[in-house]
Amino acid sequence: MIRIVDASEKYGEGQQMIVAAEPIAAGEKIWWCPCSDDGFILSRDEILHLIELQPHLRNFLCWYSHMTEDDTYVIPRTFATQQHDDDECVLFNHSCEPNCGFDSDYGQTIVAMRSISIGEELTYDYSFLETESSLIRGLVCECNTPSCVGTLMFDRYRDEEFQKRFYLYMSPYLQRRVRELKTKWYSTKCFTRSATDEKRKSLHALEWIQAGEIVARFSGPIDIDNHFIAKASKSEATCMVDAHKQVISLYDLPPQSEITLNYHGKL
Numbered sequence: 001m002i003r004i005v006d007a008s009e010k011y012g013e014g015q016q017m018i019v020a021a022e023p024i025a026a027g028e029k030i031w032w033c034p035c036s037d038d039g040f041i042l043s044r045d046e047i048l049h050l051i052e053l054q055p056h057l058r059n060f061l062c063w064y065s066h067m068t069e070d071d072t073y074v075i076p077r078t079f080a081t082q083q084h085d086d087d088e089c090v091l092f093n094h095s096c097e098p099n100c101g102f103d104s105d106y107g108q109t110i111v112a113m114r115s116i117s118i119g120e121e122l123t124y125d126y127s128f129l130e131t132e133s134s135l136i137r138g139l140v141c142e143c144n145t146p147s148c149v150g151t152l153m154f155d156r157y158r159d160e161e162f163q164k165r166f167y168l169y170m171s172p173y174l175q176r177r178v179r180e181l182k183t184k185w186y187s188t189k190c191f192t193r194s195a196t197d198e199k200r201k202s203l204h205a206l207e208w209i210q211a212g213e214i215v216a217r218f219s220g221p222i223d224i225d226n227h228f229i230a231k232a233s234k235s236e237a238t239c240m241v242d243a244h245k246q247v248i249s250l251y252d253l254p255p256q257s258e259i260t261l262n263y264h265g266k267l
């Protein structure tokens with residue numbers, strides 16, 4: 001059903017792509033990705049540490065990892081040899097007007113979203129899998145479609161039009177993130193980190209946050225068990241909550257700073 005061909009001209013030296021080897025009908029299942037079952041599961045910090053130790057693995061780790069949860073990345077088991085063997089699902093490229101997506105019942109199955117002709121490139125939108133802390137955030141898109149967004153920031157899941165069109169084609173992780181936006185909203189400048197000693201998740205700045213910016217917003221009770229914002233003493237908290245249940249930064253917060261609140265004081 002599919003063929004792998006050279007794509008150096010479109011995406012750059014050494015790049016490959018998947019094309020349809022026969023006509024594919026809308027809704028047809030194209031590929032079942034084994035990587036989520038077989039791959040190594042690492043946090044963002046663990047991957048960045050690995051890249052620091054072995055810089056030659058950077059492209060492999062960043063290109064072929066995908067997110068299955070906040071701060072949870074699956075990388076092909078073969079990363080040490082830099083081969084992707086039969087995991088051809090890693091060769092699907094991104095398009096801002098994709099023709100494939102994920103089957104919402106079986107998140108690991110790639111299906112055709114419309115009929116596809118022989119020779120047409122098979123693509124999905126990487127925003128069906130990735131959020132702002134994607135390891136390829138900032139990739140300049142070469143999909144050449146009229147609705148190309150340019151630089152991929154992986155915040156498209158927040159857009160209501162995008163949700164309406166593509167919710168059913170997003171991975172289970174992205175679908176959950178879309179649902180959570182209604183009750184537990186975090187700024188695009190934040191990311192969740194799970195690599196603390198107690199394995200409790202915590203919220204951090206992904207990029208520079210200025211004093212007075214809205215960092216998060218809640219609709220329910222602001223309870224420490226309800227979200228990932230850690231507690232701190234009054235003098236150490238980096239944020240406060242305003243009358244509209246918005247978490248506001250008290251200071252300029254450089255990347256990596258932890259978002260913290262003083263839960264004992266009046267929130």
Ligand SMILES: C[S@@+](CC[C@H](N)C(=O)[O-])C[C@H]1O[C@@H](n2cnc3c(N)ncnc32)[C@H](O)[C@@H]1O
Nearest residue numbers: 011015016063090091092093094140141142143
């Ligand atoms: C999962 S791999 C896809 C397969 C890749 N083409 C290969 O041959 O290994 C993701 C990488 O492919 C390239 N890529 C995929 N879609 C792209 C796009 N729309 N624009 C530019 N580069 C893209 C980027 O280098 C990206 O990091």
